[in-house]
Amino acid sequence: MTINQFARISGINSGTLSSIINGNRPMSMHQLDRITEGMRLEAGYFYDSYIHECIFHAIPDWRRLGPFLQRCAELGKLDCLRKAARMTMENLNYAPLLFETAESFFL
Structure with missing residues (x-):
């Protein structure tokens, strides 16, 4: 193709x-x-790979990370959500955004 x-x-x-x-x-x-x-x-099929390629091996960009976390929550991909959140917390600048996103899941 x-x-x-x-x-x-x-x-x-x-x-x-x-x-x-x-x-x-x-x-x-x-x-x-x-x-x-x-x-x-299946929706979310490549999410685990996305974590490694776009979060772990690259400088995380919230414009990509925020929608990724949201989509993981929508699809119930909690394992991917946990991995991405853990990797994100290595950069404390993202902590407020991560907590805001987590709170939005409960609203």
Whole structure:
């Protein structure tokens, strides 16, 4: 399958998809979910890999981390939620955002 074919299936621009595949652009949660859906896999299938690639081996970015935590909560992926939260707490600057997000789960 070509990038253009998968871009049509997933609904992601082929240039964006190419940049993600080549490691030139980080992947958003929305893009990850569209890729997973395009591959006809269960929602959240790649979340454990996402933790290692985008959180553990990269500088966490709250624009990606916040939606990831929210999506894990929606899908009941508590193991991924715990791993990501633990890794995030290594950078105490994220503590207030992490606690705000946790509180929002209970509202």
